[in-house]
Amino acid sequence: MAYDYQAAHALDGTIGAISEHRANHLAVHRAPALAVVLAAPGHSAEVAALLAAEGTVEARFCGPGEWLVLAETHAPETLAAELDARLGARAHVCDQSHGRVVLTLSGPDAARILANGIAVDLHPDAFPVGRAANVRCNHLAVNLARTGEARFDLVVARSFAQALVDDLKTMARSHHLSVDFATR
Missing domain, CATH: 3.30.70.250 (Malonyl-CoA ACP transacylase, ACP-binding)
Incomplete structure (x- = not known):
């Protein structure tokens, strides 16, 4: 018996389309x-x-x-x-393309948002653009990279993607975060 499997993103159906990107934005990449x-x-x-x-x-x-x-x-x-x-x-x-999810957190408060759940010094002198590290974001293992002055990529196992997005929303509660799939 043959099965026809459809590829689905781990966050399909959990992130709705938004009307505007706020200054602090979390972009979820579809097919890294x-x-x-x-x-x-x-x-x-x-x-x-x-x-x-x-x-x-x-x-x-x-x-x-x-x-x-x-x-x-x-x-x-x-x-x-x-x-x-x-x-x-x-x-x-x-x-690892289908086993991990890539998120990009950008905006003027990106480092402050991450500081609420990551025990790494994110000051540009200590964690400059181009630096990457395996860290814990609350209880989740994440690869964190600074890709711009106010931009960070987070790579997480597919099965923990929803938990990470929920944690980031909680960490950004006072920073007006928008969340959507990336357009690139």
Whole structure:
């Protein structure tokens, strides 16, 4: 018996369309291309250099020899295969496109909103643009990256996406946050 599976975003049906974006906005990305790269023993520096040289992806450091790679120009189905071909035996690549959700929090109060649930110093001197870290947002494991002066990306496991959105809404209660799917 054949089954026809329909792909659905983890937050479909939970986020309604909004009429206007407020100054502080949480954008939910529909189809990100994501992969985890784990360097083989002794190849961390080489893999880091290869990922830095690849201009079409953004490699976020997660830990020694581990990166979360995001790409806007790649299809979710092809990113892991292209990274695997480029890195070869120097690294192990695992597609995470359908297992994680990417959120972008932007606005003048973005750092203050995050400070309500994240125990990391988000001052631009301590956490500059381009920095990424695995953190806890309240009780959830999140990869946090500063992608602009007042802009942060949060990557969370698909099964915890709704809980993270609910937590962010609570954390932003006094900051007039709007939430919608991203248009890009």
